[in-house]
Amino acid sequence: MSGVHAPPRALPSVRPARPPRLWPTVGALLRKELLVELRTLESVPGMSLFAVTTFVLFHFALNRSSVEGDLAAGILWVTLLFAAILGVNRLFVADADQGGFDGFLLAPVDRSAMFLSKVLTLLAFLVVLELVAVPAFALLLLGSPLGPALPGLLATLALGDLGVAVIGTLVAAMAVQTRARDLLGPLLALPLFVPIVIGGARATSPLLVAVHPGTPALRWLLTLGLYDLLFGLIAYALFDFLLED
Amino acid sequence: MEAQSRRVAGSSETKNRRRDGAVMYGRGLPTLSIATVVAIAVSLSLVFFYAPLEAEQGFLQKIFYVHVPLAIIALCGFVLGGLLAIQHLRTRDPRWDMRSYVVIHMSLIFAVGTLITGSIWAKGSWGHWWVWSEPTLVSFLIVFLLYATYQPLRFAIEDPERQSRYASVFAITAGAFVPANFIAVRLSTAYLHPRVLGSTSNLPASMALTFLVSLGALSLLFATLCKYELTAKHTRSQIRALRRRLDGGDAGAPARARSAVPSLQHLTTSGAGPVVSAPAAGSSAR
Amino acid sequence: MAALEVEGLTRHYGEREALADVSLSLDAGQTLVVFGPNGAGKTTLLRVLASLLRPHAGSVRVLGSSLPGEAWAVRARIGLLGHEPLLYRELTARENLRFYARLYGIEDERVHELLESVAMHGRANEPLRTLSRGMVQRVAVARAVLHDPELLLLDEPNANLDPAAIELVVPLLAGGSGPNGLRTRVICSHDPSGGLAQADVVLGLRAGRPALLRAAAEVDPDEIAELYR
Numbered sequence: 001m002s003g004v005h006a007p008p009r010a011l012p013s014v015r016p017a018r019p020p021r022l023w024p025t026v027g028a029l030l031r032k033e034l035l036v037e038l039r040t041l042e043s044v045p046g047m048s049l050f051a052v053t054t055f056v057l058f059h060f061a062l063n064r065s066s067v068e069g070d071l072a073a074g075i076l077w078v079t080l081l082f083a084a085i086l087g088v089n090r091l092f093v094a095d096a097d098q099g100g101f102d103g104f105l106l107a108p109v110d111r112s113a114m115f116l117s118k119v120l121t122l123l124a125f126l127v128v129l130e131l132v133a134v135p136a137f138a139l140l141l142l143g144s145p146l147g148p149a150l151p152g153l154l155a156t157l158a159l160g161d162l163g164v165a166v167i168g169t170l171v172a173a174m175a176v177q178t179r180a181r182d183l184l185g186p187l188l189a190l191p192l193f194v195p196i197v198i199g200g201a202r203a204t205s206p207l208l209v210a211v212h213p214g215t216p217a218l219r220w221l222l223t224l225g226l227y228d229l230l231f232g233l234i235a236y237a238l239f240d241f242l243l244e245d
Numbered sequence: 246m247e248a249q250s251r252r253v254a255g256s257s258e259t260k261n262r263r264r265d266g267a268v269m270y271g272r273g274l275p276t277l278s279i280a281t282v283v284a285i286a287v288s289l290s291l292v293f294f295y296a297p298l299e300a301e302q303g304f305l306q307k308i309f310y311v312h313v314p315l316a317i318i319a320l321c322g323f324v325l326g327g328l329l330a331i332q333h334l335r336t337r338d339p340r341w342d343m344r345s346y347v348v349i350h351m352s353l354i355f356a357v358g359t360l361i362t363g364s365i366w367a368k369g370s371w372g373h374w375w376v377w378s379e380p381t382l383v384s385f386l387i388v389f390l391l392y393a394t395y396q397p398l399r400f401a402i403e404d405p406e407r408q409s410r411y412a413s414v415f416a417i418t419a420g421a422f423v424p425a426n427f428i429a430v431r432l433s434t435a436y437l438h439p440r441v442l443g444s445t446s447n448l449p450a451s452m453a454l455t456f457l458v459s460l461g462a463l464s465l466l467f468a469t470l471c472k473y474e475l476t477a478k479h480t481r482s483q484i485r486a487l488r489r490r491l492d493g494g495d496a497g498a499p500a501r502a503r504s505a506v507p508s509l510q511h512l513t514t515s516g517a518g519p520v521v522s523a524p525a526a527g528s529s530a531r
Numbered sequence: 532m533a534a535l536e537v538e539g540l541t542r543h544y545g546e547r548e549a550l551a552d553v554s555l556s557l558d559a560g561q562t563l564v565v566f567g568p569n570g571a572g573k574t575t576l577l578r579v580l581a582s583l584l585r586p587h588a589g590s591v592r593v594l595g596s597s598l599p600g601e602a603w604a605v606r607a608r609i610g611l612l613g614h615e616p617l618l619y620r621e622l623t624a625r626e627n628l629r630f631y632a633r634l635y636g637i638e639d640e641r642v643h644e645l646l647e648s649v650a651m652h653g654r655a656n657e658p659l660r661t662l663s664r665g666m667v668q669r670v671a672v673a674r675a676v677l678h679d680p681e682l683l684l685l686d687e688p689n690a691n692l693d694p695a696a697i698e699l700v701v702p703l704l705a706g707g708s709g710p711n712g713l714r715t716r717v718i719c720s721h722d723p724s725g726g727l728a729q730a731d732v733v734l735g736l737r738a739g740r741p742a743l744l745r746a747a748a749e750v751d752p753d754e755i756a757e758l759y760r
Contacts, residue, residue, distance in 0.1 A: 028633035031630070032622070032630050039621040039658070099613075102615065103631065105583055106610075107634040107635060108636075109634055174398070174415065177411070179403075184397065187397075188394050191387050191391035194429070194430075195429035198430070219432065223429060230425055231422075235418075238417060241334055241410055241413070404545070405545035406545070485546070
């Protein structure tokens with residue numbers, strides 16, 4: 001093996017051209033996140049499987065073969081949220097256990113990049129989760145056709161996902177440094193998710209009806225959007241305080 | 246030996262500092278306590294003897310004079326806890342964290358009081374211990390569930406500085422959540438059912454007066470209890486600091502057990518003057 | 532110009548004082564070796580200098596910038612090699628180094644060169660969890676000097692390395708930018724004779740307090756052993 005006994009060459013002095021800006025840093029972090037997830041597959045498959053299994057449980061628990069309206073919206077949103085919690089729990093574990101925070105904090109980068117990269121990662125996980133869970137839901141439990149409901153449903157899910165991603169990232173960062181991280185994560189996140197459930201379920205329920213399906217009411221989409229904005233700003237402002245020592 | 250009067254961060258200390266450099270907490274506590282007792286007595290008499298009986302709900306309606314002020318004070322307390330936490334993150338002064346902790350602690354107790362009185366009211370008016378149609382009650386349940394995690398969160402973080410910092414982040418997030426949650430729940434219940442327990446506007450003058458006095462009395466109670474707790478914690482912290490000095494510095498003193506309570510130690514270890522009750526050995530006689 | 536100027540540095544951990552009133556100064560190109568029993572504050576000192584911890588009292592100036600206020604200005608010029616390798620076990624050596632290279636704005640060729648310098652070129656594409664601790668430590672060294680820092684902070688750097696690896700690693704850690712091609716270094720060590728040999732200045736910590744601060748030439752190995760009693 002070459003190089004083991006040969007003396008190392010003197011390396012030329014290296015100076016980075018300029019410190020990396022925000023979005024390239026976010027890009028580098030995102031790549032790392034997705035690479036780790038692809039290698040370990042510890043978040044997304046678990047979340048998706050959990051959702052499908054939960055639908056099966058609901059069938060037996062409610063003793064129904066098909067659901068519509070409020071009931072359908074409720075089952076879908078609650079299941080998605082609980083599956084999201086699984087992803088939230090694992091979001092910072094690799095960094096906390098393998099010293100990833102220190103490595104990032106030492107680097108000459110804008111620290112907001114970690115917040116953004118984690119939110120985008122969680123968002124990506126949620127999208128993949130929904131790609132599995134929504135068709136599974138339509139197959140197993142939904143009593144109305146999915147097709148016409150899809151545009152409204154996707155819009156609502158997009159807004160809901162954003163809120164879950166932002167709050168989930170903040171809560172995950174708080175919980176990961178504690179001793180009871182798997183317990184505190186859900187306990188902190190679920191009350192904060194209540195307005196998202198309210199907005200999401202109320203917006204979705206008129207869509208999931210076989211006869212005369214409606215459109216999501218603007219007020220609920222607005223509620224979701226404003227909530228996302230409020231907590232997006234708060235989380236963005238507070239996140240750095242969780243990183244430092 | 247002249248004890249140095251150290252300029253401690255946060256000018257509220259200068260007025261509590263005696264000339265020999267000791268810091269006193271709990272000034273004004275006796276006055277505040279008496280004022281509170283008087284206010285509560287006045288408020289109770291108004292509630293029982295002055296406020297008219299309401300036509301529909303009868304005597305039970307009087308619980309409104311306790312339930313609503315408790316709710317308002319708890320809500321304001323939670324938001325105040327968030328504001329105090331912002332100050333903590335800005336200044337890194339652990340005293341702000343202590344204040345935030347005490348205020349949230351007390352608001353949580355008042356929130357439980359709100360839930361209990363609300364539940365009694367619901368049972369009396371509607372025959373059910375819980376009604377989903379009352380948005381205040383529902384919002385409080387959610388807020389209670391959130392703030393109930395505050396203490397476990399603190400306890401689960403061992404590093405005291407990190408504990409304070411994370412608690413502040415939580416307090417700010419939760420403080421912003423309280424009004425947002427209220428609005429969201431209001432929207433959802435209005436959509437489903439009309440408000441049933443009556444609004445607090447359009448009150449006849451006698452009821453309004455009783456309500457305001459009750460609100461004032463309970464606010465005083467809140468403030469007094471907070472001040473008591475703050476004083477107790479500060480004093481205990483000073484005593485510990487003294488004991489450490491007597492035991493000969495860090496080497497002698499035992500490690501403090503894990504705790505959810507903010508640590509104030511590093512304010513006092515570097516010698517911020519003797520505690521009032523210590524014998525004035527060598528310090529200038531006043 | 533002094534690379535390090537520390538004055539009255541104090542850092543608490545709740546009621547304990549992790550560091551109390553530490554003052555020192557180090558010129559560029561010099562090496563400071565820190566001795567002291569476990570819990571004396573060596574790692575805390577290193578982390579403060581690395582801008583990972585903020586001082587609770589006192590002042591710290593690193594490479595001309597004061598911490599924590601101006602930390603952003605010097606991060607690119609400081610390297611840390613602590614107890615943790617700060618590497619992701621599921622990624623390969625190459626992927627880890629490429630990741631850090633992107634964070635520091637360094638080109639990929641540098642990654643390639645360093646992998647060769649630490650003799651990890653052959654195993655660069657295997658996940659770190661399949662490699663031995665010695666190999667991971669070598670990759671960690673590469674990570675620490677990736678951006679050719681002027682100031683290098685080392686916490687027992689030779690742990691987990693066999694003598695051949697130590698030979699590879701020592702020139703990397705010592706040489707680089709800075710006067711005479713030497714890096715300014717702060718090394719935490721438990722090895723009195725070995726550590727003393729590398730040192731220009733010696734700092735001995737006990738219970739967070741400086742017990743000994745002198746030029747290395749004037750220090751006796753016995754005095755260092757005293758710290759541990």
